[in-house]
Structure formats: C-alpha cells, structure tokens
Amino acid sequence: MAQTNTSAPRKRRPRRSYQSPAKKFNKPLPKIFFCGDPHGSFDFINEAVEKYRPDAVVILGDLQPHDDIEKVLAKALELTQVWWIPGNHDTDTEECYDRLWHGVLASKNLHGRVGNVAGIRIAGLGGVFRGQIWMPDLEPNYRSAQIFVKRSPRSNLWRGGLPRRHRSSIFPSVYDGLAKQRADVLVTHEAAGCHKKGFSAIDRLAKNLGVRWLFHGHQHEDLAYGQYKGMTVRAVGYRGIVDLQGNVIREAEIDPRDLFAMQSAGEEPPPEVLDSVQFDPMPRPLPRMRRKHRRCGDWNSARGDSGRTRDEKKTVPSNDG
Numbered sequence: 550m551a552q553t554n555t556s557a558p559r560k561r562r563p564r565r566s567y568q569s570p571a572k573k574f575n576k577p578l579p580k581i582f583f584c585g586d587p588h589g590s591f592d593f594i595n596e597a598v599e600k601y602r603p604d605a606v607v608i609l610g611d612l613q614p615h616d617d618i619e620k621v622l623a624k625a626l627e628l629t630q631v632w633w634i635p636g637n638h639d640t641d642t643e644e645c646y647d648r649l650w651h652g653v654l655a656s657k658n659l660h661g662r663v664g665n666v667a668g669i670r671i672a673g674l675g676g677v678f679r680g681q682i683w684m685p686d687l688e689p690n691y692r693s694a695q696i697f698v699k700r701s702p703r704s705n706l707w708r709g710g711l712p713r714r715h716r717s718s719i720f721p722s723v724y725d726g727l728a729k730q731r732a733d734v735l736v737t738h739e740a741a742g743c744h745k746k747g748f749s750a751i752d753r754l755a756k757n758l759g760v761r762w763l764f765h766g767h768q769h770e771d772l773a774y775g776q777y778k779g780m781t782v783r784a785v786g787y788r789g790i791v792d793l794q795g796n797v798i799r800e801a802e803i804d805p806r807d808l809f810a811m812q813s814a815g816e817e818p819p820p821e822v823l824d825s826v827q828f829d830p831m832p833r834p835l836p837r838m839r840r841k842h843r844r845c846g847d848w849n850s851a852r853g854d855s856g857r858t859r860d861e862k863k864t865v866p867s868n869d870g
Contacts, residue, residue, distance in 0.1 A: 579667035580603040580604045580793070582606040583793075584785065587608065593799055594790070602628060609736055609785055610635055610636025618649070618652045632654075632673075633657060635658070658675070669733050672730060672736070675737070677718065678719050679718045682720060692722050729757070738765065740768050741774075744772070751765075755778070756778065756779075762783070764783050771785065786802070787804045
C-alpha cells in the first residue's frame with residue numbers, strides 16, 4: 550500500500566515589500582546628525598549639538614583633530630553620543646592618529662563593524678581604497694593587514710605593525726567581514742557608485758547589509774541623490790551636517806580643493822594631487838556652498854558606468870611617508 554505524505558505543505562515565503570523607514574521602526578526616527586569632513590574644525594558640530602540636541606552624531610571621516618578630542622568636541626560630548634569613521638587624512642600624523650585611535654572616542658569608531666546608535670544599526674566603512682592594497686574591482690594585492698605586515702620588511706612597519714598610512718586603507722578582509730552583517734544605515738568615507746568618483750563595491754556592501762540609508766563624506770560635495778538601488782544615498786559636504794532624513798542642518802562650506810582647482814585652467818587635478826593637499830588645522834571660515842540635487846543617472850549618463858575603477862600599478866610595500 551502506497552504511503553501518503555502527511556507532512557504539512559511547505560509555506561511559501563512572502564514576497565518582501567517596501568516599507569517606509571517610519572513604518573519599519575514603528576516609532577519616530579531618532580535625531581541623528583551626519584557630519585561632513587571637519588578637517589580640524591569642530592565648532593560647527595559643537596554649535597549644532599548645543600542648538601538642536603540630537604540623540605547622536607556620526608562624523609564621516611577626516612577629523613584631523615588639532616588637540617585632544619575631549620577639548621575640541623567638549624560641548625558635543627557633554628550633550629550627546631559622538632561616533633566616527635576614519636578618513637584618509639586621519640593617519641597623516643602620529644598626533645592625529647593617537648588622538649583618534651587611542652583617545653576618548655576610540656570605542657566609538659564604527660569602521661568595520663555595526664554599532665547601535667540611538668536605536669539604529671549603523672555600519673561603518675572608513676578609510677579609502679588604495680591601489681597598493683586594493684582598488685575595486687581589481688584583484689587585491691593584500692587581503693588583510695596581517696598579510697601585508699607578514700610580507701613587509703621590518704623597516705617598513707610602524708610601531709611594529711601596519712604602516713600608519715595604511716591604517717586608513719580598506720582591506721578586503723574588513724570589507725568581507727562587514728558584508729556578512731545587517732544594518733539600517735551604512736556610513737562610508739568613500740562615495741557610492743552613483744558618484745562620478747564612487748565605487749560599485751560600496752553599493753554591493755550596502756546591498757549585503759540590507760541598509761535603507763547610505764551617507765558618505767570624502768568628496769566634499771553636498772549631494773542629495775535620492776533613491777538609488779533601493780536605498781537613500783546622501784553625500785554630506787565639507788563641514789556640512791544633515792539628519793537621518795537628509796534634511797540640511799548646516800550648509801556645507803566651499804571645499805578648499807575647489808578653490809585650488811579653479812586656478813588650474815578649469816581642469817580638476819588628478820586624485821594624487823588632491824590627496825596630498827594640506828589642510829590648515831586652524832582654518833579660517835569659508836563661504837557656504839549651495840547643495841546640489843542630482844539623480845544617480847546624471848552621473849552615470851556622463852561617464853557610462855555605475856562604478857569607478859582606477860588602474861594603478863602594483864607596488865611593493867612602502868614606509869608611511
């Protein structure tokens with residue numbers, strides 16, 4: 550006699566439908582401020598925190614503190630949570646490195662992990678892609694900091710480990726580890742693929758994390774991209790501040806690099822030149838800049854792709870200089 554299958558039929562997984570952020574959290578969204586690259590000036594953060602009393606602030610890299618963090622961010626630290634990710638300039642000097650990685654905010658570094666920030670899961674990927682380590686979408690030269698150190702001569706190491714400069718470089722091992730987690734927001738120093746100098750690798754990371762929002766710094770441009778690949782992407786400009794909904798809290802200032810570029814026959818200097826521009830740790834106030842509203846398609850139609858790949862020569866490990 551044939552046996553009949555008495556097990557319950559397998560239930561089909563319901564199709565995921567879009568939920569607005571407010572519906573997902575079933576409560577008012579927290580007041581989180583995302584702050585563009587300070588480059589040594591923190592008054593704009595302290596003033597915004599004192600005026601608006603946010604639940605938390607997240608600084609998107611290139612802090613370059615000219616003094617101890619508890620001094621330059623005294624008012625903000627007194628009133629709210631302060632989180633951060635490193636930028637490429639945060640490893641320029643020993644003093645800057647120690648104030649961040651060994652100071653009062655060391656535990657608030659979101660690079661390579663997901664933190665609970667005012668009830669929102671925020672993932673962080675600080676630093677930049679460097680060709681000596683990994684330039685997506687090319688194959689990496691070194692998958693991890695441990696491999697780099699193992700293959701480097703002792704004379705190239707700093708404090709017995711990774712050269713200081715590469716402590717703000719993105720390694721595939723950190724990227725892959727972060728991609729296995731889940732988050733609501735992704736904050737990066739590098740730009741997403743919808744920016745003309747962005748990376749599709751950032752897009753893939755955001756998709757794996759399942760985020761609804763992505764905020765980035767580094768390019769010193771205030772850009773409201775809108776919806777892109779199922780998430781809301783926002784570039785926060787030089788010393789600008791926006792909230793979780795993308796509202797401008799403080800308008801960004803003019804990027805000193807833009808002033809430099811204006812003097813060069815209308816041509817943008819190459820990335821190597823821009824990366825070497827020295828920022829004054831005690832800068833003078835600069836004029837504000839108007840933010841730009843661009844769709845990602847505007848970038849893509851101009852360059853014909855959705856990501857950026859720079860073909861850089863492979864080089865042997867070098868010292869931090």
